[in-house]
Amino acid sequence: MSRYSVFSLLRHAATGNRGWQRAWRAASPKASYDVVIIGGGGHGLATAFYLAENHGIRNVAVLEKGYIGGGNVGRNTTVIRSNYLLDGNTQFYEFSMKLWEGMSTALNFNVMFSQRGQLVTAHSADQLDTFTHRANVMRSNGIDAEILDREAVRKLVPYLDFSDTARFPIHGAIFQGRAGTARHDAVAWGYARAASGHGVDIIEGCEVTDFVRQGDRIIGVETTRGRIGAGRIGLAVAGHTSVLAQKAGLELPIESHLLQAFVTEPVKPLVDHVVAYGADHFYLSQSDKGGLVFGGNLDGYNSYAQRGNTGVLREVCEAAIALMPNISRLRLLRHWGGIMDMTPDASPIISLTPVDGLYLNGGWCYGGFKATPASGWCFAEMLATGETPALIRGYGLGRFRSGHMIDEAGAGPFAWLQ
């Protein structure tokens, strides 16, 4: 597979751009692999890449039931940050941030990682206190964080509502300058291309329908393209983790919920950062095409339907206009829904399982995109060694039984509250 470079760009330009090859090989399933990864989203593809890159395991297949980039990796709001408070999350997401910073080079694929900075507004003195606590924890872990007062926020993002009639007046904000966004499709395509270049088979249109057992051990999968044997199986299927885990006889602390996102018509550059609204669950950024991208709350009841409903649409637009009144006349172009694996403590599950041969990577709630590289890195290590890497020791399945939860959302053991 030829490398992308300015020279390849010029060479293809000079020959009419007729020589470009597909970004990754269209592979057909072999009879068996050392590792089979179910789910060709960001996490599955990253896992396959790091298995080959870090551990030299190249006899690997990624099975995707649809097409690469068509699942949750293409259904998010692309925000990347590492402003976490709790031990376990803090270090993991900062590790992920460092991988993001080198990703385009590592993959030889421009993922358009843009460290535009993210701020979360505080709307009371108490909230600013909790943000200060968070910033201190971040800084003690070597993560950049700043606390801004009202005037500093106003200077940075003057278009927010600083008037006397603001619904929730802005007291200040927590700011992480290294946070930002990336081109989500490019992340999937970049990992797919780099993994494929290492010999990984990426098999699209291949749905796993069941597991093949030998005694207590799972030794392969039944798919819509035949039986595939596997030394180890990694499950990385956001949204449908429960459906597949059930086929393997695994009961999980996961509920599937719908999360919607929204894009306005394109406008000239207006929002230079990622802005999150501390008075509600709402955040926005501006895409490279100019559309404002919004995210909001879960629909909050069990759902596998990848489509929205208007109740949340209204709530999100109310929050948008309360924060930024000058966008009230923008039209929303489209919105979409993705299915989230919600866990009771809003933290992911990357874990060994009671089923021999099966490894689990799921339960990302709505924060899976920013975790893509670290999740793949750690899950690859787990699949290669059969051990739990230190960085994800807090994300084991056993934490719900033992009470060692990482409850960043602080919302209790009910998934629809997260």
Next chain:
Amino acid sequence: MLRIDCPCCGVRDHSEFRYGGDATAERPAHDNPDLDAWYRYVYVRANPKGLHREFWQHVLGCRQWLVVERDTVTHSIHSVSFSRRQRA
């Protein structure tokens, strides 16, 4: 938007209701010392893709707790009943 046919008030938008979670999770007896039973009640969910029995409360109407049988893929609602009639 879901439309829930409340047995008291008739068909209403789901924005009048509050979701109360999985109605199939069995609460262990109050004095049950079995930690595994409590773990399963609090955390483990079947999370079916298809028919799901779940609690909703009609907070902006009659305030009754209901058990709704709903398809989690199509959102079609198959039955609605008072939750107090569910268990003997």
